[in-house]
Amino acid sequence: MKVKVLTRNPDDYLRETKRDIHKVPRNFDPDHHPFEGAREYVRALNAVKLEKIYAKPFVGSLDGHSEGISAIAKHPKSLSVVASGSHDGEVRFWDLPTRKCFRNIQAHDDSVKGIAYTKLGERFITIGDKTIKIWNSKVPEYGETDMPQFSIVSKALLTGLTYSPRYEKFATCGEKCQLWEEERNEPITTFTWGVDTVHYIAFNPIETYLIGACADDRSITFYDTRDSGPIRKLVLALRTNQISWNPMEAFHYTVANEDYNLYTFDMRRMSSAVKVHKGHISAVISVDYSPTGLEFVSGSYDRTLRIFPADKMNSREVYHTKRMQRISNVSWSLDNKYILSTSDEMNIRLWKARASEKLGVLPPRERASLAYNEALKKKYQAFPEVRKIAHFRHVPKYIYSASQQIRMMRTKEKRKESNRRQHSKPGTVPFVSEARKHIVKEE
Amino acid sequence: MDSPAQEESLSKQRKERKNKMKNKKQFDPKLLKYSRGPGIKNPKRISNIFDRAKVLRKEKNIHWAEEQAARAEVLLTEEVGYIVPDKGEKTNNLTQKNISKAVDITSATKYFELDLKFGPYRFDYTRNGRHLLIGGKKGHVAAMDWVTKRLLCEINVMEEVCDVQWLHVETMFAAAQKKWVYIYDNQGVELHCIKKLYNILRMTFLPYHFLLATSNEDGWLSWLDISIGELVSQYNTREGRLSVMEYNPYNGVICLGHSKGVVTMWSPNVQKPLASMLCHPTGVQAIAIDSTGKYMSTSSANSQIKVWDLRNLTGPLKYYQLKNAPTDLSFSQRGCLAAAIENTVQIYKNCHIESVNEPYLVHKTRTFVHGINFCPYEDVLGISTTSGFSSILVPGSGEPNFDALEVNPFQTKSQRREAEVKSLLEKVQPEMIVLDPSIISEVDVPTLRDKIEAKEKLLYLKVPKIDFTPRKKKRGNTARAARVKKIVKENNKKEFIKGIKEVQKNLVNVTKGGNNKKKTQAPSVLDRFRKK
Numbered sequence: 001m002k003v004k005v006l007t008r009n010p011d012d013y014l015r016e017t018k019r020d021i022h023k024v025p026r027n028f029d030p031d032h033h034p035f036e037g038a039r040e041y042v043r044a045l046n047a048v049k050l051e052k053i054y055a056k057p058f059v060g061s062l063d064g065h066s067e068g069i070s071a072i073a074k075h076p077k078s079l080s081v082v083a084s085g086s087h088d089g090e091v092r093f094w095d096l097p098t099r100k101c102f103r104n105i106q107a108h109d110d111s112v113k114g115i116a117y118t119k120l121g122e123r124f125i126t127i128g129d130k131t132i133k134i135w136n137s138k139v140p141e142y143g144e145t146d147m148p149q150f151s152i153v154s155k156a157l158l159t160g161l162t163y164s165p166r167y168e169k170f171a172t173c174g175e176k177c178q179l180w181e182e183e184r185n186e187p188i189t190t191f192t193w194g195v196d197t198v199h200y201i202a203f204n205p206i207e208t209y210l211i212g213a214c215a216d217d218r219s220i221t222f223y224d225t226r227d228s229g230p231i232r233k234l235v236l237a238l239r240t241n242q243i244s245w246n247p248m249e250a251f252h253y254t255v256a257n258e259d260y261n262l263y264t265f266d267m268r269r270m271s272s273a274v275k276v277h278k279g280h281i282s283a284v285i286s287v288d289y290s291p292t293g294l295e296f297v298s299g300s301y302d303r304t305l306r307i308f309p310a311d312k313m314n315s316r317e318v319y320h321t322k323r324m325q326r327i328s329n330v331s332w333s334l335d336n337k338y339i340l341s342t343s344d345e346m347n348i349r350l351w352k353a354r355a356s357e358k359l360g361v362l363p364p365r366e367r368a369s370l371a372y373n374e375a376l377k378k379k380y381q382a383f384p385e386v387r388k389i390a391h392f393r394h395v396p397k398y399i400y401s402a403s404q405q406i407r408m409m410r411t412k413e414k415r416k417e418s419n420r421r422q423h424s425k426p427g428t429v430p431f432v433s434e435a436r437k438h439i440v441k442e443e
Numbered sequence: 444m445d446s447p448a449q450e451e452s453l454s455k456q457r458k459e460r461k462n463k464m465k466n467k468k469q470f471d472p473k474l475l476k477y478s479r480g481p482g483i484k485n486p487k488r489i490s491n492i493f494d495r496a497k498v499l500r501k502e503k504n505i506h507w508a509e510e511q512a513a514r515a516e517v518l519l520t521e522e523v524g525y526i527v528p529d530k531g532e533k534t535n536n537l538t539q540k541n542i543s544k545a546v547d548i549t550s551a552t553k554y555f556e557l558d559l560k561f562g563p564y565r566f567d568y569t570r571n572g573r574h575l576l577i578g579g580k581k582g583h584v585a586a587m588d589w590v591t592k593r594l595l596c597e598i599n600v601m602e603e604v605c606d607v608q609w610l611h612v613e614t615m616f617a618a619a620q621k622k623w624v625y626i627y628d629n630q631g632v633e634l635h636c637i638k639k640l641y642n643i644l645r646m647t648f649l650p651y652h653f654l655l656a657t658s659n660e661d662g663w664l665s666w667l668d669i670s671i672g673e674l675v676s677q678y679n680t681r682e683g684r685l686s687v688m689e690y691n692p693y694n695g696v697i698c699l700g701h702s703k704g705v706v707t708m709w710s711p712n713v714q715k716p717l718a719s720m721l722c723h724p725t726g727v728q729a730i731a732i733d734s735t736g737k738y739m740s741t742s743s744a745n746s747q748i749k750v751w752d753l754r755n756l757t758g759p760l761k762y763y764q765l766k767n768a769p770t771d772l773s774f775s776q777r778g779c780l781a782a783a784i785e786n787t788v789q790i791y792k793n794c795h796i797e798s799v800n801e802p803y804l805v806h807k808t809r810t811f812v813h814g815i816n817f818c819p820y821e822d823v824l825g826i827s828t829t830s831g832f833s834s835i836l837v838p839g840s841g842e843p844n845f846d847a848l849e850v851n852p853f854q855t856k857s858q859r860r861e862a863e864v865k866s867l868l869e870k871v872q873p874e875m876i877v878l879d880p881s882i883i884s885e886v887d888v889p890t891l892r893d894k895i896e897a898k899e900k901l902l903y904l905k906v907p908k909i910d911f912t913p914r915k916k917k918r919g920n921t922a923r924a925a926r927v928k929k930i931v932k933e934n935n936k937k938e939f940i941k942g943i944k945e946v947q948k949n950l951v952n953v954t955k956g957g958n959n960k961k962k963t964q965a966p967s968v969l970d971r972f973r974k975k
Contacts, residue, residue, distance in 0.1 A: 002527040003542055005550040005822045005838045012520065013853040022858060027519060027846040028512035030477060031735045034692055035651050037884035038871045046868055 044380035047373035048389045050356075057319055057355035059338065062094050062348040064101045069342035072329045073115040073124065075137075079335050083124060084348055085112025091126055093139075096338075096350065103139050105146050114161030116170060123149065123182075127158040127172060134182060152185055154178075160201040166208035169225070173198035173213055179225055191223045193230040200242050206250035214240040218440070220255060222267075233443040234270050236263070242286050246310065248293030254310070256284035259438065260406070262298055264310060270442050272435040277308045279315045281402040286330045290353065297339050297353075299327030302399060305341050305351065318393050319351055477512040479505060479884075521843035523777060524822040535802050542836050553590070553823050556833040559583065561599070563813040564827035567616075569609045570650055571850040572819040572841075576616050577832050578607035584618055586629055589834065596631035608646040608655065610669055612863055617655060619643035624657065626669075639674050640665055645688040649695050651871045654711070656697050658685035664697065666711040666873060675873045676711040687727055691753065693736020695876040700727030706741060710876040717878055718756050722749060731772035731780065734842075738795040740780055742769040748782060750795040761795060773824075775817035775840035779803065781824055783812035788826055790837055806835050820845050820852055901946055906939050 015022055030036065067088035075081040085091045089108035092101045108128030117124045117137070126133050133148040140146050157174035164170060169188070171179050177198055178187035196217035204210035209225040218239050222232045238258040246252035251267040252274065262277040262284055282302035289296045289310075297307050303324055306315035325344040332339055332353065339351040352359070362370070380386045395403075421429040482502050489495040526534050526542075543551040561579030568575055575589040582604055585597040595613075603621040610616060614629045624640040627633055642660040649656060653670040662685055665677040680699060687700030696717060697709045704723035707716035723743030732739045732753065738760070739751045746765045751758035769782035774795075781790045792803040810829040817824050818834075821841045826833045845852060854862070875883065889897075913927040 001529050001532060001537070001541070001545060003525070003545040003838055004522070005524045005542075005546045005553075005836055006521065006820075006841050006843055007547060007550045008521065008852075010853060014855075022847075022855070023853075024847040024851075025520070025845065026515065026848065027844040028477065028515050029846075030479075032842075032846050032849055034736070035695070035871055035875075035880055037881050038875045039651065039869050041875075041883050042869050042871055 040376065041380060041383070043373075044376040044383070044386055045389075047376045048380075048386050050373070051377070052356070052389060052392075054358070055355035057317075057352045058321060059350040059352055060099050062099055062101070062350065063346075064092055064104070065090065065346045065348075067111075068344045068346060069328060069348060070111050070113065071115045072331050072340060072342050072348070073117055074331055074334060074340075075121045076117050076119065076334075077121045079333060081121075082331075082340060082348075083115050083117070084342060085115050085126060085128070086346070087111040089128060091115060094348070096333075099350070103146075105135070107133060107135075107148075113159050114172075116161045116163040118163055118182075119165065119168065125161060125163065125170060127154075127161045130154050130156075130158060132158065132161075132172065132180070150183060152180070157197070159197065159199045160213075162201050162203045162211070164203050164208055164225075165205045171201055171203065171211055171225075173201040177201060177211070177213055177223060189225065191230055193221050193233060194219070200240075202243050202245060204245045204250060204253075205247045206245075210250075212243045212245065212253060214243050214255070232267075232270065234265070235440040235442070237438045237440055241284060244287045244289050244296060246289055246293045247291055252293075252310070254287050254289070254296055256287040256298055257438075258283040260284065260300075261438070262287060262296075262308065263438065271439065272433065273439070274435070275311060275313060276434050276438070277313060277315070279306050279308075279318070279403075280304070281399055281406060285327055288330050288332045290332045291334050291336050295353075297330045297332055297341075299330040299341050299343075301326050302402070303327065303343070304395070304399060305330060305339065307339075307353070317355060318395060318399075319355075320396060320399070321349070323347075324349065471513075473513050473516070474509055477509045479509065482506075519844040523843050524838035524841070526838050533801075535805050537804065539806060539835050542838070546836065550822075550836065552592075553821065553834060554836050555592075557831045559831040562827075562829040562831060563811070564829075564832055565604070565606050565814050566816065566825055566827045566832060567607055567609050568816060568818045568825065569613050570819060571845070571852040571854060572821050572823075573852050573854075574609065574613040575825065575832075576607045576609055577827065578604040578618055580604060584627070584631070586613075586616060586631075595629045596627075598627070598631040600625070605644050606646045608648050610648060610655070611650055611653060611866065612859060617646060617648075619646050619657065624655075624667075635672070637667065639677075640667060644684070644686045647688055647690045647697070649690060649876075650866070651869075652695055652873055652876065653867070653870050654695075654873060656688070656690060658688045658699060660684055664688075664699065664709055668873070670867060670870060678709070678714050680707065680709075680716075682707070687730055689730040689732050689739075691732050691736045691739075692734055693753070694878055694880045695871075696878060698730050698732065698739065700730045700741065702726040704743060706730060706739070708878070710878075711873045712876065720751065720756060722751065722759075723747060728768055728770055729772040729783075731774045733774040733778060733795065734776045738774070740772055740774070740795060742772055742782065744768050748772070748780075748794075761798060763794070763799075765789075771812065771815050773815045773817050775824075775837070776819060776842035777840055779817065779837060779840040781815045781817065781837075783815045783826070786811050786828070788812060788815055788824070788835075790824065790840075792839070804837060808833060817841070819850070898950060901943070901950060904943055906936050909935050 013023055065086040067086040069084050069086050071085040073083045080096045082094045082096060083091060089106055089110055089112055091105045091107045091112055093103040095102050107126045110129040112126055112128045114127045115124060122137055124135050124137055130153060132152040132154060134150040135148050156176055158172050160173040162171050169179055169181050171177060175197055177191040179189040180187050194217060196215045198213045198215045200214040202212050211223040211225060213221045215221060216239065219233050219235045220240050220243060221230050223230050236257060240255045240257050242256045244254050252264060254262055254264045256262055260280045260282060263273040264275040266274050280300040280302055282300050284298050284300045286299040287296055295307055295309050297305055299305050303320060303326055305319040305327060307317040308315045323345065327341055327343050329342040330339065337353055339353050341349045483498060486495055486499055489498060528534050539554050543554040559579060561581035561583035564577050564579045566575060566577040573588060573590060574586060576586045578584045580603055582599045582601050584600055584604060584607060586595040587593060600618065600620055604618055606619040608617045615626060617624055617626050622641055624637045624643055625633055626635040640657050643657045644660055645658045647656050653668055654675060655667040655669050657665050662680045662683050663677060664680050664685065666675040668675050682701040685699055689698045691698060699707050699709065704721060704725055704727055705719050706722050706727055707719040710717055722741045725744040727741050727743055729742045730739060737753055739753050740748055742748045746768045748763040748765065748769060749759035750761040752760055765784065767784045769784050771783040773781045778793050778795065779790050780794050781788055786808050788806045789802040790804040791799050808826060808828050812826055812828050814827040815824060817840055822836055822838050824835050824837045826835065851858065909932065911928055911931050913924045
């Protein structure tokens with residue numbers, strides 16, 4: 001007779017010393033893991049709750065300006081440096097990790113209208129009170145006076161500035177758009193289309209000869225720097241405040257509009273918007289794409305920041321604080337982790353781009369567990385309970401009530417339109433999609 | 444060189460090989476064990492190519508995971524126990540003494556007997572099979588690490604003890620005493636007295652839900668959430684004394700055996716049984732459910748054992764007539780069924796799958812057997828009798844390979860604490876106890892029946908009542924106001940009925956189908972002669 005009974009040698013199952021990790025034998029037989037679905041669901045629910053618990057997006061504020069901030073520029077090569085200019089003509093440089101100002105210049109007598117770093121960040125340009133000043137990025141030694149390397153007096157009014165991502169050229173806007181070369185007193189080219197003032201201008205980061213400009217006559221104009229001429233023009237129902245190019249898809253751009261919406265357009269087919277992004281309850285002032293091109297941040301007159309996925313209508317996140325006033329500028333950092341916002345009450349605020357993200361280096365096990373949680377959230381995102389928790393954002397009462405009101409207004413308009421359609425001759429009230437409704441004309 | 448015919452045959456061969464591989468993948472029995480269902484049968488039906496690609500990628504990942512799980516079987520270290528008898532020898536002639544002599548010393552120590560005076564006894568093993576809790580009718584309660592024979596506590600509660608039950612960890616246990624249920628820690632200190640649970644006969648613990656299910660003398664079935672200390676639900680089964688209770692480890696449903704030969708299944712969400720099966724012509728004496736939750740065996744007073752399929756609630760799959768009535772049954776993890784018959788314990792191997800003529804092992808005790816339970820992850824059967832407790836060796840009954848993240852017999856204190864926190868975080872809500880627990884991971888598609896019901900509802904809609912009070916123009920003109928009210932209500936009713944008729948008409952057209960097609964044909968001159 002041969003008998004074998006289960007005996008386990010404890011040495012095979014216990015760690016040898018206290019410094020070892022515990023031995024964890026696994027058996028993946030599904031019969032040993034009952035309630036698989038239910039437990040995974042509970043885990044997903046916990047994951048989404050934990051995300052909300054850890055959602056603390058505000059990192060800190062950069063305090064120092066004594067006037068409202070009018071312009072902000074990120075350093076193209078250094079993640080820690082950011083420059084900001086205020087309405088009293090002061091330009092400050094901030095070290096983001098320590099959140100301290102390490103240099104300040106009284107650059108202009110009047111408001112600083114724009115700041116831009118050169119391609120590699122060794123110089124920077126400021127504009128204001130009809131002058132363009134080119135400065136060295138290096139902080140002057142003790143005793144040296146902080147003077148611009150070069151300054152140009154422009155004949156035209158200056159309101160916006162952008163530096164070419166490829167060439168040593170920059171463009172300004174104002175009464176007309178001008179293309180400049182450094183160390184030249186005269187613009188190399190001047191573009192105009194119509195007579196109105198252009199208030200914002202931006203180079204396309206990929207197609208580097210392309211410039212997008214927002215004018216006061218509600219139009220968005222595109223110029224080709226090789227051609228010395230405008231290419232296209234798009235007029236929306238209300239004024240466009242800013243334009244931001246998608247850094248990954250050269251033909252996509254998003255505009256921040258006065259009518260509380262943002263519009264993403266395809267350069268190749270501008271007769272309708274690719275997406276209309278809704279959510280703000282007041283004019284959208286500023287917009288900036290993340291370096292991945294998947295998302296963008298927008299700042300509005302309603303004192304909130306919203307983060308939109310580039311291909312979605314609704315925002316995934318809304319940031320607000322009690323003391324933050326109207327947003328004047330937003331900027332997404334080049335490491336895709338932080339967002340900077342400037343507002344009327346003289347502060348620059350630093351936010352996390354993903355509210356619940358843990359900062360710093362993560363141990364591998366923690367990273368794995370976060371990845372698992374992420375996968376769970378994705379798998380169970382359609383479950384009502386999970387979706388409810390994931391989508392809910394607490395907003396101040398004024399925003400909540402205003403958004404309710406706006407929703408009511410929009411449904412009213414829709415209802416009215418359908419009523420009108422019902423009671424008029426078929427075909428007289430055409431269906432116009434939301435993507436086309438706000439476009440006045442395209443040239 | 445390559446003629447077209449040759450090429451064709453080559454491609455044919457390739458195709459065949461591919462098909463073979465495909466079939467192999469699908470019908471590999473080793474993979475089938477880890478399979479989470481057949482997946483999407485016809486992905487071409489998904490019209491959007493992006494969605495289709497997404498679904499196919501997901502399917503691929505799932506299949507990959509199944510394959511990896513199956514491949515990990517190589518890493519399992521332990522093997523199942525067995526007895527290989529000599530020629531002409533029968534396993535059921537072997538005594539425990541024979542077996543314990545033939546095995547190694549550590550295993551031989553697992554065969555022991557405790558002579559105790561406070562019987563008859565009830566007992567319970569922890570989920571990892573490491574600790575044992577015994578409770579005698581005359582108030583004796585003892586907890587021990589039975590492998591090392593280390594006593595944790597031994598108390599006399601000075602009261603009748605009907606049942607004992609370990610909770611989620613080995614530091615706490617519940618004892619159903621004469622009147623109420625008490626909770627003690629492993630030092631024997633009374634932590635709680637739960638007066639909501641009274642006259643309890645049987646207790647069982649649902650580890651993933653943290654529910655202590657109890658059945659009482661008057662026919663009440665209750666679930667107590669021990670993590671928050673609240674009664675989840677309490678139902679009167681209206682079946683009298685509930686002395687037979689078992690829980691289905693697959694779906695958390697409680698099975699009760701009744702004196703009329705009926706087995707009912709209960710979830711804390713429904714006041715009535717989810718299912719009731721007439722299993723025996725006489726009273727149900729014992730129920731045992733196997734660890735996969737697929738099979739249930741019941742025994743009755745007329746000495747029958749029947750095996751039922753719990754997935755389809757059909758059966759009996761197997762039917763055995765014994766000489767005496769089994770008073771208790773227990774399934775082991777590897778499919779051994781033990782039956783307590785008076786003062787003997789008979790163990791049958793795989794009797795739920797194949798018909799068995801004689802027991803695998805037989806063990807005789809000195810006194811009447813009151814309870815039997817297999818120890819998880821060990822080849823051991825615990826037997827409680829009138830005069831104590833004995834533990835016998837049953838080779839091949841226990842699962843050799845445990846999953847340490849689920850239950851770990853070699854758990855340290857810190858591991859236990861961590862597991863406790865983790866399991867509390869993952870506590871499954873009692874609302875999720877249903878007959879088919881996999882329903883949550885399935886796609887929620889309305890069945891044909893649901894669709895038909897929804898349509899039928901449209902046919903029997905009631906006119907909604909409207910609350911209308913006419914404006915008062917003049918004082919005292921109540922008759923006119925009443926008339927206006929009546930007119931408005933009637934108009935509302937007419938309009939509603941009109942709308943409903945249209946909906947019903949459409950419904951009929953859709954269901955008939957054929958009529959609709961004819962109408963869409965181009966009108967012809969001869970239409971005027973058609974019947975209208």
